[in-house]
Amino acid sequence: MNLVASFARRLLAAGLILLVASVLLFAALRVLPVDPAGMSIPPAATPAEIEEARRQMGFDRALPAQYAIWLGHMLSGDFGRSVHLGRPVASLLAEAVPATVELALLAMAIAGILGLSGGLLLFVLRAEGGRGEAGEAIAETGTVLLMSVPAFLWALLFILVFGVVLEALPFTGRLDADLARPVVTGFLLLDTLLVADTAAFLSAMRHMVLPAFALGIAVAPPVMRVLGASLIDVYHSDYIRQARLRGLSETRVLLGHALRNAALPTLSVLGRHFAFLLGGSLLVEVIFSYPGMGSLMLDAVRNADLPVIQAVGLTYCAVVLAVNTVVGGLYLGLSPRPMPG
C-alpha cells in the first residue's frame, strides 16, 4: 500500500513538474528576443494566411492566453504542424521518440555494465591496502580522464577508428539501406524480432553499437566512481565490522551485505545521469545521422521551426521525468528508506 501510494505521489509530482516545465519552455521562446510568430508560420504563406494563423495561435492576445491555447492544443493531441517539413508534429514524434528511447536504453545498459565492472575494479585496486595507493591514484586519474571526453567526441573517435580506419561497423542511419524496415511498435529492435527478420535485427544492432557505446562510455565514469566510493564506505561501516565479528566469510560479506548496499546509490546515480545521457544523445544522433529526437530537434532549431521545438523539447522533458519516476520507484522497492533528494 505504502509503495503504491508513494509511486502515485511521485507520478503526480512528475506531472506537475512537466506542466511547469512547459510554462518555462513557452516563456523561453516568447520572452527572449525572437519572433515566435515568424517561426510558426510557413515562409511561403500569404498575408491573409499569416493573419489568420496569428489569430488562431493567439498572438494578438496576452501571453497567458497564448499559453492556454497552446496547452489546450497539446492536451488534445494536436501538437501542431512543422513549419519546415510540413508534416504534423505528432507523426514526426511517433517516428523519432522510439528511436531515441531505444538508443538511450541500450546506452544506459552499456553504461551500467561498464560502470559496475569499472567500479568493482576501482574498489579492488583501492582495497589492496598500502601497496595499492599508487594503483588507486592511477585508477582514479584514469577515471577522471575518461570523464573528460564528452559523448560527441567519443562518437567522432569511434567513427574514425571503427568506421573509417577499420571499416568494421556502420556509422550512419538505423538500418542498411537495402533492408526493409518493419514498423510495429516503432522500436526497431523489437519490431525486427517480432517479425522474425534476423537480417534486419542484426543490421539494426550493428548500426546501434557505435552510438550506444559512445553514449555509454561517456556516462559510465560517474557510475564507476560512485560504486567504488560506496563500496569503500560500506566496507568501513559498523555493520560490516560487526558481520566480520560474527565470523562471516569475506564472500558472504561482499555478496550478502556490501554489494547490495552499495548498489542502491549506484542506481540513483544512474537514474540521475539519464538526463545527461539524453542530452548527449542529441548530438550523437546528429553525428551518426540517426533519425531520432536529436536530429529532429536540431533541424527544427536550425530552421526556427517553433512547433517542433516546443513539442520535442517537452518530450525530452517527459522522457527524463518518466525515467526518474521509474528509477525512484525501483529505489523504493529495494530500499526500506526513501531516496535522498
Place this chain on the structure above:
Amino acid sequence: MTQGSLLVARGLSVEARVEGERVPVLRGLNFALAPGRVLGLVGESGAGKSMVGRAIAQLMPPGFRVSHGTMEFAGADLVAMPAEHRRALLGRDIAFIPQNPQAALNPMRTIGAQLDEHHRRLGVRGRRVLRQYALAALAAVQLPDPAGMLARHPHQLSDGQCQLVLIAMAFAGRPKLVVADEPTTALDVTMQARIVGLMQALQQAHGTAVLFITHDLRLAAGICDEVAVMYAGDIVEIGPAAEVVRASRHPYTKCLQLSNPSFAGARRALYALPEHMPGLRALGRLNGCRFAPRCPVKAEYCLRSEPPLEGEAHRSACLRPGLVPAITVASSLAPAPWRPAGETPVLEMAGVSKRFATGSWLRRGQMEAVRDVSLRIAPGEFVAVVGESGSGKSTLGRLVVGLEQPSDGRIVLAGQDVTAGDEAARLHRIASVQMVFQDPQAALNPRQRVSDIITQALEARNARFRVREKRARELLAEMGMALELGVRTPAQLSGGQRQRVNIARALCNGPRLLVADEIVSGLDVSVQAQLLALLHRLRQDHDFALLFISHDLSVVRHLCDRVLVMHQGAIVEEGPTETVFGWPRHHCTKALLAAVPRG
C-alpha cells in the same frame, strides 16, 4: 593462577604506525579470565581498552598490529592462529556486542534476515526451523512482538531495541566468551539498566565469560567479578571488583572514583585531575610511569622508572601504593553565594507549550514536545532539568533561548516578556541569556581562532580589536586556559578545552542566565570533573543562574540546587535536589533513580 582460564593475555603489546613512527598503544598486558566469570576493563577514552577487544578478534584498524605477546583462548593463541580457525570461533565461541547498536545492523535488511543469516552460520537449516530460532532469540531478550520485529528494519527500532537484537545474536551460539565494548554508552539511562540486567541474567544462565569494556568504574564494579583499570595503554590495577573500588592501590583508580560525582553520601567536591591522558603520539615519548605527570602522590623516581604490575590477587602498577588511601578531596562544597530574598526571577515560564507539525503535506499531524510547563528560576540559582531522551528537555532549553517560539504560554526573562520573539525580545535575550551547546565539535566554528570565538558577542557590537583581545585574555584566564591557546583553532584543542571555550563564549557578555544542554555528557570523567569544578568557581565569581539540562543524575546532584523532572513534555516532579532524589514521588523519577549504577 591462569590454569584453566578461558582467555589469557600474556605480554600483549599492540603498536601503531603514526606518521612514520611506531607508537606503542598497548604495553605488555597480562590478565586472565576464567570460564563463567566477568572481567571489567575500565578506562577513559584513549586508554586502549577497545584495542583489547579488537586484538581478540584480530580485526585491527589499518596501521595497528600486535607486536608482542599472546592472547590465548582455550589454550590456543588467537594472534598466531590461522585466520580461518579464528573466523570459525567468531560468532560461535567468541561473540561481540558493539557500542553503536543501530549502526551495527545492516540498514537494508530486516532483523529477521540478519538473525537467519547468523543462525545459518551456526548450522541451523530449514526455513521453519530458522523462524523458530529467530523468534526464540528475540523472546530470550524480552523484546515485545517478536513476529513483528522480524519484519522490521533497524531504523524502525530504537537504539535500545537494536542492542537487544545484537545481544540475542551474541548469545545465540552459546558462546564461551562475550566481549562487550561499551554496550550501554550510547543508550538511555533506563535502557542501560535493562541491558545490563539482561546481560547478567544471560551470562549466569549460560555460564558465559564476559569481558566488559567500559569507561564507568562504578558500573563495572557493580556487575563484574574482577576489574582491570587501564591508563594510557597499561593495566594499572587489576583485582576483585570490590577490593579495587574500596581499597584501591593505584592513585589513578582512587582519583577516578573521586572525580565521579557520588550519588550516595554527602555532597563533596570532585577531584579534578589536571590536564588529560597523553594522546597516541605523546605515548611514545614518555619515560617512567605514564600517570606520573598527573599523579598527586608522585615522587622523583616515578618519572624515571616504570612501575611493574605486582601483587597477588589484587595487583597494581605503582611504586607508592601505600599513599593512595591518603588521596582525598574537600568533604563539602563551597556553599552557593548568598542572595537577598525577593529578587525578580531571572526566568519565569507560565503554561508554555510547543507543538511541532509532523508528517507530509497530505497528512499533517502534531507532536507536543513541551506541554504546559511553568517554572521559575531565581537569580544565581542552579536548576537542573532531567528526563529521558524525548522528554522535551532540549526543546525547553531552546524555548528559553529563543531558538524556538512557544505555541502557548508566556516566557518572561529578567522582568521582560519575550514570548513574542520579535526584535525587541531578541535584543533583550542577547543580553540576558546564552546557551552552551552540547557538541563542541559543531558548536565552534572550526575555522576561527579561539580568541575570536569567545569574543563573538563583542563582534556583534563592532567592538575594536584591542578591546576584543583584552576581553579574550580575561576570559581565557578565567577558564584556566593558557593564553597561547587563544590563537589556536578548535581542532587543535582537546574535548575539555573546547567545552571551556564554549562556556567562555557564553559568558562573554555576562548573561543573567546560562542554558547548558548536556555539556558534560560524553566527556571523560576527569574532564567532566574539571568542568564541574570550573562551574562552581565561576559561580563564586560571577552572577548567573544556570539551567542545566542533563540525563546524568549524579552530576545533577553535585551541581544543582533544584531539579525538574520531565516526562513526555511535562514537568512531573520538582523540588530541591536532595528532596527529589531522596524521596521521589513520581514513577518516572523513581525509574530514573533506580537506573543509576551504585557501585
Place this chain on the structure above:
Amino acid sequence: MSWVWRWLFPRWLRSGRVMIGLALVLPVLVLAALAPLVAPHDPQAQDLMLTLQPVRLGSPFPLGTDVLGRCVLSRLLHGASLALWVAVMASLGAMLLGTALAYAAGYLGGWVDWVIGRAVDVWMSFPPVVLSLILMVGLGTGSTSVILAITLVDWTRFCRVMRAEVMLVARCEHVAAARLLGLSHWRTLLREVVPATIPLLVTLLALEMGIAVVVEAILSFVGMGVRPDQVAWGQMIADGRDALYQAPANLLAPVAAIIVTVAGFNLLGDGLRRTLDVRLVEGAR
C-alpha cells in the same frame, strides 16, 4: 628553508592531481590569453592555393591548413581564447546565480527553500544540451549569448550541490550560537556559513569550466554557437569532419585541445576537492 617550501607548495597544491591539472590548464590559459600575439597567422585569412596542407612542424603552417586554406594552429589558438573566455565568464555567472540561490534556500529554509528546490527540479528535468539549444534559439548567436545560455542552464548544478552543503553547515550549532550572540543574519551568513562552503565552491567552479568548454564546443559544432566570423573549436571539428581523409589534423587538433583542457579542469577540480577538504578533516582529528 621549510617556509620557502611551504610558501611554494601550500597545502592545497600538494596533490598529484592538482599539479597535473594546473600543468594542463595553465599553458592553455596562457596561450589563449596571448593568442593574438602568438598565432602565426590571421585565423580567418584564407589561401585557396594552400588548402588541406598536412602537418609539417617547421613550415609556416605547423598544423597544416583547413579546406579554405586557413592556418589550423592559428585557428586552434584563437579557438582556445574564445573557449576559455566563455568558460570563465559562464562558470562565474552560473556560480553567482546558483550559489546566491543556494545560500538563500539553505539558510532561510521554509518556503524559499521549497520554491527554489522546485525551480531546480523543473530546470533539471530538461537535458542541459537541449535547454541550451532552445535558449540559443531565443538569444541568437554570438559568444555573449553562449555565456548567457550556459549560465541560465548550469546554475542548477551549483544550486543543488551547494544547497545541500549550506544546509549541513547551517544546522551546525555555531551558526545558532552566532545568532544568539547578537550577529545579524547577514553577518552570520558571511562569517559562519560561507567560509565553510568555499572549498566545495572552488571545486565546482573548476569542474564547471570543463563543462562550459564542452557545451560551447557542442553549440559551435551544430552551428548554434558563436557567429561565423569568430573561431571556435566546435566549428573546427565540424569542418574537420569533411576533411578527414586528406588532413586528419583538422579534426584531431581541436579534439585533442578539448580533451586536454577539459581533463585539466577535471583533474584540478577533483584534486582540489581532496586537498581543500582534507585540510579541514585533518584539523578536526
